[in-house]
Amino acid sequence: MKIGTLAALTGCKITTIRFYEAKGLLPMPLRTEGGQREYSEEALKRLTLIIDCRRHGLPLQCIARLLSFTVSEEEDIYGLKAQVELYLKGVEAQRASLERIEDFLKRVQAGITMGQAFSEEKMSTTLKDSKA
Numbered sequence: 001m002k003i004g005t006l007a008a009l010t011g012c013k014i015t016t017i018r019f020y021e022a023k024g025l026l027p028m029p030l031r032t033e034g035g036q037r038e039y040s041e042e043a044l045k046r047l048t049l050i051i052d053c054r055r056h057g058l059p060l061q062c063i064a065r066l067l068s069f070t071v072s073e074e075e076d077i078y079g080l081k082a083q084v085e086l087y088l089k090g091v092e093a094q095r096a097s098l099e100r101i102e103d104f105l106k107r108v109q110a111g112i113t114m115g116q117a118f119s120e121e122k123m124s125t126t127l128k129d130s131k132a
Contacts, residue, residue, distance in 0.1 A: 006039045
């Protein structure tokens with residue numbers, strides 16, 4: 001399939017597909033005699049996986065690392081498990097940070113009284129209350 005078809009099927013921009021190729025996430029496609037890229041069904045599956053990973057917030061470096069395990073020997077399964085555990089710890093830290101931000105914003109929201117100014121002093125009080 002041509003790059004335009006691949007883009008249409010996945011909703012991925014052509015420039016992004018080329019970027020993923022350049023980064024080694026997508027294998028370089030075969031070329032027709034006219035020099036056009038020709039993508040396989042495997043490329044479609046790989047791109048769909050990459051897009052799904054990105055939608056779930058995985059950075060490209062993480063995706064590349066996970067994909068490298070899928071083409072390596074079986075013994076790398078322990079390395080893959082360790083890598084996933086590392087990423088999970090990062091997600092847990094991000095979740096904790098987001099929960100703190102959410103708590104703070106809820107306190108700010110609760111402290112806002114319609115028709116009254118929200119001063120720096122009130123913001124400072126809200127910040128102190130959110131540390132408790």
